[in-house]
Amino acid sequence: MKLAPIPQLNLQIVASNSTTEQLVNLWVHGKSKNTQKLYRRVSGLLLGMIGKAANYLTLADLQNFADTLELRGLSTSSRRTYIAVVKSLLTFGHKTGLIQVNAGAALNTPKPKDTLSQKILTEAEVKMLIASEPCDRNRLIFKVFYYAGLRVSELCGLNWEDLTSNGESGQLLIYGKGDKTRVVLLPLPLYRELLNSRSDAGNLEPIFKSRKKSDGGRLNPISVTQMVKVAAVRVGLSDKASAHWLRHCHASHALNRGAPIHLLSQTLGHASVATTSKYLHAKPNDSSGLYLM
The missing domain is CATH 1.10.150.130 (Tyrosine recombinase, N-terminal domain)
Incomplete structure (x- = not known):
């Protein structure tokens, strides 16, 4: 054959x-x-x-x-x-x-339209979004986003061992972009609120748990983003809102209140102050045109 x-x-x-x-x-x-x-x-x-x-x-x-x-x-x-x-x-x-x-x-990289200013809510709008959230866990998530300036992946990755005391208040150890770590200090009321929400959770358990067993008890970034979107629509804000908007708000509002730009850069985990400087132009407090009226 x-x-x-x-x-x-x-x-x-x-x-x-x-x-x-x-x-x-x-x-x-x-x-x-x-x-x-x-x-x-x-x-x-x-x-x-x-x-x-x-x-x-x-x-x-x-x-x-x-x-x-x-x-x-x-x-x-x-x-x-x-x-x-x-x-x-x-x-x-x-x-x-x-x-x-x-x-x-x-190869040329497309240059995106600068829409940062459209993603920054007023302080009153942020407070309204937080206060109107009926779920205690979600409301606390929004506060951590805003007051700590975290990225979605950073918040979802938080374990209780990452929350420690710092004098009278506390701090979060953040595992950020590019596998870099940084420490973010928390306002005392927020630190106490986080401690009160802990119950008997162990150090290696997520600070913010998912209700879905399929996620292994850890929040999914997509679900968190949708959570913020639903909350924004509830109070009449843009349906394009996302969790990252609260990080933008943290940056803009902190600068408006006099926070040094190098300190904000460290808090946000930016590679350079140049990246942080975009917030100086996103929502200016003054403009030459105002002097012409």
Whole structure:
């Protein structure tokens, strides 16, 4: 009996796929779970859409990818994130020698419209949003967002061991963006309110628990964002509101009340004061036009 011929493997393709997998694994190593998930998703979308291994990508390929994202209706902010991830992948690959030419270096990143001012509520609106929340846990979550200036992922990751005393009040140890840690001091009333909500929870338990057993007792960032949105609509505010808006409000209101910008930068966990300075222009207290009336 004549045996069927053994199919010949394209060794170049096999090698390319192996190199790409190796590149992605090295690239995401040591990053947070959320970052790894995003990076793998975006790189998978890119390579699947173009149909090439990472070391064969050209600038034209990347521009086609960017155009496709726009045609699919992704927001400028989302496209900016996707392209930043792609550029990060190719830059890393070039540094490690797994990619000979970094085509991403010449890829333009979309410039988003500055809508920060539209995401900053007045102090009265923030207080109204908090006071109108009927759920004690949710109301306390809103207070921590506002008074501590946290990101959603940072709040969801808080355990009771991260809350400690500091003189008469207390502080939170925050595990932030880029796996950086920082300490945020709390107003005394908020610290006491958190302590009173603890009950018999252990040190490794989440400060804010999820009611869903499927989440392992930890809040989901998407659920928290929706929580703020529902609360905002309840009091007649924008239906586009999110948990991050309360972080923006913290920054703007603190600066308006005289907080030093370097201190705000430390509290928010920004890499530089330059990032924090955007809040100086978002809701100005004065403008030259006011002198013309």
